Amino acid sequence: EGGAVPPGRRGTRPGHMTRHQRPCHPLWTRGFCDRIGESDSFSSPLSPKLDMSEMVPPEVRPKPAVPAKPAHVVPSSAHTPHGPGAGGPGSGGSTLLGYIGIDTIIEQMRKKTMKTGFDFNIMVVGHSGLGKSTLVNTLFKSQVSRKSAGWSRDEKIPKTVEIKSVSHVIEEGGVKMKLTIIDTPGFGDQINNNNCWEPIEKYINEQYEKFLKEEVNIARKKRIPDTRVHCCLYFISPTGHSLRQLDIEFMKHLSRVVNLIPVIAKSDTLTPDEKTDFKQRVRKELEICGIEFYPQKEFDEDTEDKSDNDKIREAMPFAVVGSDKEYQVNSKRVLGRKSPWGVVEVENPNHCEFSLLRDFLIRSHLQDLKEVTHNIHYETYRAKRLNDNGGLHPISTGVGDTQESNL
Amino acid sequence: SGMDAILQEKLAEKLLSVRGRSTRQKDRQYVGFATLPNQVHRKSVKKGFDFTLMVAGESGLGKSTLVNSLFLTDLYKDRKLLNAEERISQTVEITKHTVDIEEKGVKLKLTIVDTPGFGDAVNNNECWKPITDYIDQQFEQYFRDESGLNRKNILDNRVHCCLYFIPPFGHGLRPVDVEFMKALHEKVNIIPLIAKADCLTPNEIKKFKDRVRDEIEKFGIKVYQFPECDSDEDEEFKQLDKQLKECTPFAVIGSNTVVEARGQRVRGRLYPWGIVEVENETHCDFVKLRNMLIRSHMHDLKDVTCDVHYENYRAQCIQEMTSKLTQDNRMDSPIPILPLPTPDVETERLIKMKDEELKRMQEMLEKMQQQIHEKDQ
Numbered sequence: 001e002g003g004a005v006p007p008g009r010r011g012t013r014p015g016h017m018t019r020h021q022r023p024c025h026p027l028w029t030r031g032f033c034d035r036i037g038e039s040d041s042f043s044s045p046l047s048p049k050l051d052m053s054e055m056v057p058p059e060v061r062p063k064p065a066v067p068a069k070p071a072h073v074v075p076s077s078a079h080t081p082h083g084p085g086a087g088g089p090g091s092g093g094s095t096l097l098g099y100i101g102i103d104t105i106i107e108q109m110r111k112k113t114m115k116t117g118f119d120f121n122i123m124v125v126g127h128s129g130l131g132k133s134t135l136v137n138t139l140f141k142s143q144v145s146r147k148s149a150g151w152s153r154d155e156k157i158p159k160t161v162e163i164k165s166v167s168h169v170i171e172e173g174g175v176k177m178k179l180t181i182i183d184t185p186g187f188g189d190q191i192n193n194n195n196c197w198e199p200i201e202k203y204i205n206e207q208y209e210k211f212l213k214e215e216v217n218i219a220r221k222k223r224i225p226d227t228r229v230h231c232c233l234y235f236i237s238p239t240g241h242s243l244r245q246l247d248i249e250f251m252k253h254l255s256r257v258v259n260l261i262p263v264i265a266k267s268d269t270l271t272p273d274e275k276t277d278f279k280q281r282v283r284k285e286l287e288i289c290g291i292e293f294y295p296q297k298e299f300d301e302d303t304e305d306k307s308d309n310d311k312i313r314e315a316m317p318f319a320v321v322g323s324d325k326e327y328q329v330n331s332k333r334v335l336g337r338k339s340p341w342g343v344v345e346v347e348n349p350n351h352c353e354f355s356l357l358r359d360f361l362i363r364s365h366l367q368d369l370k371e372v373t374h375n376i377h378y379e380t381y382r383a384k385r386l387n388d389n390g391g392l393h394p395i396s397t398g399v400g401d402t403q404e405s406n407l
Numbered sequence: 408s409g410m411d412a413i414l415q416e417k418l419a420e421k422l423l424s425v426r427g428r429s430t431r432q433k434d435r436q437y438v439g440f441a442t443l444p445n446q447v448h449r450k451s452v453k454k455g456f457d458f459t460l461m462v463a464g465e466s467g468l469g470k471s472t473l474v475n476s477l478f479l480t481d482l483y484k485d486r487k488l489l490n491a492e493e494r495i496s497q498t499v500e501i502t503k504h505t506v507d508i509e510e511k512g513v514k515l516k517l518t519i520v521d522t523p524g525f526g527d528a529v530n531n532n533e534c535w536k537p538i539t540d541y542i543d544q545q546f547e548q549y550f551r552d553e554s555g556l557n558r559k560n561i562l563d564n565r566v567h568c569c570l571y572f573i574p575p576f577g578h579g580l581r582p583v584d585v586e587f588m589k590a591l592h593e594k595v596n597i598i599p600l601i602a603k604a605d606c607l608t609p610n611e612i613k614k615f616k617d618r619v620r621d622e623i624e625k626f627g628i629k630v631y632q633f634p635e636c637d638s639d640e641d642e643e644f645k646q647l648d649k650q651l652k653e654c655t656p657f658a659v660i661g662s663n664t665v666v667e668a669r670g671q672r673v674r675g676r677l678y679p680w681g682i683v684e685v686e687n688e689t690h691c692d693f694v695k696l697r698n699m700l701i702r703s704h705m706h707d708l709k710d711v712t713c714d715v716h717y718e719n720y721r722a723q724c725i726q727e728m729t730s731k732l733t734q735d736n737r738m739d740s741p742i743p744i745l746p747l748p749t750p751d752v753e754t755e756r757l758i759k760m761k762d763e764e765l766k767r768m769q770e771m772l773e774k775m776q777q778q779i780h781e782k783d784q
Binding site: 237241245338341342 | 465576
């Protein structure tokens with residue numbers, strides 16, 4: 001029972017563990033791979049049997065934080081009593097003749113992750129009043145938004161888009177997460193909103209730059225603080241017609257640099273039919289404009305991924321409602337919004353798609369969001385920087401001394 | 408309403424006939440002009456009324472649905488919503504829909520002026536300009552017609568009321584709302600509404616209304632004010648009136664569909680968690696708006712448009728003209744036939760026509776004068 005999944009551990013259902021590794025990204029340099037491959041046995045990224053540790057988010061070194069799904073070991077082997085891969089009915093092709101205990105590495109990784117914890121940075125964008133703070137509080141079931149962090153509820157709309165971030169450490173089942181919410185007050189609120197997405201794009205690139213600078217240092221920190229935006233929730237106004245010009249402009253620009261997840265805000269203003277029509281129209285418009293939201297089709301790795309993600313893409317954008325108030329409905333306490341004609345239950349899938357969003361964002365794709373940010377968006381930025389400058393300048397650490405970069 | 412007019416008429420007739428049977432003394436005292444209001448009523452009912460209502464606000468706020476709900480029509484049956492590509496080059500347009508409604512013998516020619524494209528672009532600088540231009544044009548046209556020779560059939564296209572839709576998704580007035588209302592408050596009666604109010608809880612609605620009222624005062628926006636009650640109205644009426652005023656801005660919901668609620672078929676919206684009834688006063692202020700707009704203040708809206716907004720425009724116009732004329736050192740013409748420097752094609756044609764008419768009349772006059780002169784001689 002070495003690799004058995006302890007019962008009652010939330011967020012780790014067999015078969016729904018975090019995504020398996022991606023093939024080595026063409027832009028990875030040798031140096032990068034070297035840094036990861038501290039353990040000798042995992043040298044080639046595409047080794048067919050033991051391909052677990054190549055995908056390391058560099059923030060957690062030396063061991064990978066995310067156990068990859070081993071290619072030829074059936075995931076439910078953790079539960080089945082017959083550890084020896086003696087060719088039992090479910091164990092698709094293992095040729096081990098005795099039990100070594102390699103699968104216990106999953107447990108070791110998990111323990112390590114729990115000790116170190118991990119970061120997650122989520123940005124919320126949309127014009128004021130669309131319920132962004134409330135939704136974020138509802139998602140993480142705690143008062144994590146800027147509004148709740150004691151910042152005065154600024155009554156004035158700022159003249160330009162500001163970027164304000166607030167961090168909290170939340171814990172669940174022994175796992176610690178440093179959650180940072182990045183708010184963008186002022187977006188879309190002015191009369192002239194030309195280029196109001198620029199400060200946001202700039203902020204995202206600045207985080208990539210910060211990370212890059214740390215990475216190319218000679219004396220690198222053991223764990224580079226990751227302030228990169230892992231996910232950007234874009235709030236669409238529930239007009240029931242179609243996307244607005246500003247929505248399209250923003251999403252066009254930002255889907256190229258960050259994982260963009262559009263949601264339909266305050267969707268309790270749409271009847272079920274209106275919701276379906278609206279979603280269809282929005283999806284069609286996104287397609288016409290070539291906007292790839294997360295999960296992006298081009299990053300699906302295999303058919304299983306593709307079918308899972310296709311289902312999710314078909315259901316997006318999720319029509320959500322947020323609330324931090326509880327009401328009694330049929331002798332149950334539920335989160336909701338109470339009106340003279342009824343109570344909108346936030347977690348009721350017949351009322352809105354909040355639970356779908358939560359499950360998708362937190363329970364199944366949280367790690368993948370980080371991986372895509374690191375392997376794709378960040379790498380794209382890095383490659384561009386390398387190409388543009390023909391190599392990075394000598395980097396100085398924050399202290400002020402000059403050291404040459406190792407590139 | 409029509410019913411009232413007919414009843415009053417009947418009552419007047421009865422009174423007259425009763426009087427007819429009364430003593431001579433009473434006849435001597437009674438003149439009979441108390442029936443004048445009824446005569447006016449009768450004439451107006453025969454002539455019919457007209458009303459021009461403008462709706463403004465971003466797309467997707469339920470403007471068309473509300474108009475349909477207010478007037479129980481389907482004005483926007485064949486409307487096609489633009490897709491993303493078509494909307495890129497969209498500018499603010501002005502569209503008009505006219506419908507003739509008849510109820511209990513009273514005819515109403517209702518014109519709805521719509522403003523598609525308002526506030527929908529990324530850069531909405533001065534997006535209200537086409538709207539203010541349109542309102543001014545209607546004033547200008549009326550001004551010319553009023554000053555012209557053929558005044559029997561003047562068309563009154565002036566905008567009597569503008570319903571402005573404020574999105575419920577914010578926290579109060581946005582910059583574009585403030586600027587729009589300030590650009591229009593001295594040209595038209597503005598009635599601000601909170602759109603799609605079924606997405607707010609009662610508490611949120613109250614906060615929102617307080618906020619909007621405060622901001623309207625803060626920014627000095629002159630929205631349409633309900634006239635004060637007559638002091639001789641009864642308490643109940645005064646109380647209702649007070650309630651109405653405290654309820655502004657009205658939080659409205661509209662619907663094109665009929666649903667089954669509490670055993671009745673009503674206009675409403677069907678949600679998984681309940682049914683919103685448009686005409687239920689605990690759900691929204693639709694009934695208050697309808698009563699105010701149609702059943703009690705329609706006439707006052709027209710009066711204020713004529714007496715205040717139009718007169719302001721006219722005075723301003725004449726002032727500009729006189730200052731221009733004295734600048735050019737020309738003789739003051741008492742009847743302004745050419746008020747503004749750049750009339751459009753249609754008005755140019757009208758001007759030409761009227762000029763020719765004038766000329767012909769002048770020639771006739773001259774001829775007549777000559778004839779008289781010859782006769783005298």
